[in-house]
Amino acid sequence: MKRYFVYILGNNRPTLYIGITSNLIRRVWEHKQLVVDGFTKRYRLTKLLYFEEYLDPQQAIQREKQLKHWNRAWKLGLIGSTNPKFLDLYSSLI
Numbered sequence: 001m002k003r004y005f006v007y008i009l010g011n012n013r014p015t016l017y018i019g020i021t022s023n024l025i026r027r028v029w030e031h032k033q034l035v036v037d038g039f040t041k042r043y044r045l046t047k048l049l050y051f052e053e054y055l056d057p058q059q060a061i062q063r064e065k066q067l068k069h070w071n072r073a074w075k076l077g078l079i080g081s082t083n084p085k086f087l088d089l090y091s092s093l094i
Contacts, residue, residue, distance in 0.1 A: 001055060002022055002055075002057075003022065003053055003054070003055060004020065004021070004022050004053070004054045004055070004056070004057050004059075004060035005020065005021050005022070005024040005027075005051050005052065005053055005054070005060070006018065006019070006020050006051065006052045006054070006060050006063045006064045006067065007019055007020070007021065007024060007027070007028070007048060007050065007051040007052075008048075008049045008050040008051070008067070008075065008078075008079060009028070009031055009040060009045040009046065009047060009048060009049065010045055010047050010049045010079075010086070011043060011044050011045050011046065011047060012047075014047070014049065014076075014086065015043045015045060016045075016049075016072070016075055016076075017039060017040050017043075017045045018064055018067050018068050018075075019064070020060050020061060020064045022057075024048075024051060024093060025090075025093050025094060028048045028090050028093070029090075031045060031046055032046045032090070034046075046088075047086075047087075047088040047090075048088055048089045048090040048093075049079045049083055049086055049087075049088075049089065050078060050079045050082065050083060050089070051089065
């Protein structure tokens with residue numbers, strides 16, 4: 001069964017980026033290697049700070065859109081609720 005992930009990347013500031021993927025390990029690796037042109041490469045958003053897993057792609061897309069409309073404080077609060085030290089969670093996936 002295919003899985004979908006909504007994820008939040010950041011840097012040390014942290015500047016935040018919200019994305020969606022069906023392969024979280026590969027996608028975060030691409031961000032870490034700076035092979036993805038655009039916002040994440042420009043701001044070096046390489047730390048996986050938060051993620052959620054879904055089985056239904058429409059639910060994942062809906063959640064991504066919801067989080068993108070949240071204000072910064074709410075996003076930081078969401079991250080802090082499960083990752084209070086804002087650690088890079090990527091190593092826990094591999």
